[in-house]
Amino acid sequence: MDKWWGNQGKRERPHEGLDLYLYRDREKRILQLDEKTRIPVLYDGVVVRVMDDFIGNSVMVEHHLPESQSLKFCTIYGHTDPPSSLDVGRIVKAGDILASLARPKKSQRNIPPHLHISVGWVINKISYDHLDWESMATSNPLKWVDPLQVISRRSI
Helix, strand or coil: CECCCCCCCECCCCCCCEEECEEECCCCCEEECCCCCEEECCCCEEEEEEEECCCCEEEEEEEECCCCCCCEEEEEEEEEECCCCCCCCCEECCCCEEEEECCCCHHHCCCCCCEEEEEEEECCCCCCCCCCHHHHHHHCCEEEECHHHHHCCCCC
8 A cells, every 4th residue: 555656655545556667687787667668568469448547548458368268357557658559459469569658747757657567357348448547446347466476477
């Protein structure tokens, strides 16, 4: 429930994802992400939603498990600046670049550029058309999963 940015106060509800701000390169140097950072999609899928968030946009990608057409999950990449050519319905392959990190808006200058990643199982048939962060927090259309468990798997 603790914020790592802004006034570092408490959140209104638990954080449903992972925020990436620093990383270690191959030479073991610690570097920070910036608006030049390009964001690849983790798995093959289809873009189902691009929505405004409080820093930039969030891109939601739906993925099907190879062994089942009914089991699916979504990855959400928040605080991004996707190209205008990224449309809902676009089929993407693992490693394709979805967006760059968004530059914080003037009202959010105290929040450094960072990537927010959320992962959720689609538990019921849902419409992505009106899905946003508020509706995902209150109506539970997705069952949240620890992104580290998904990122660390070589295949789903």
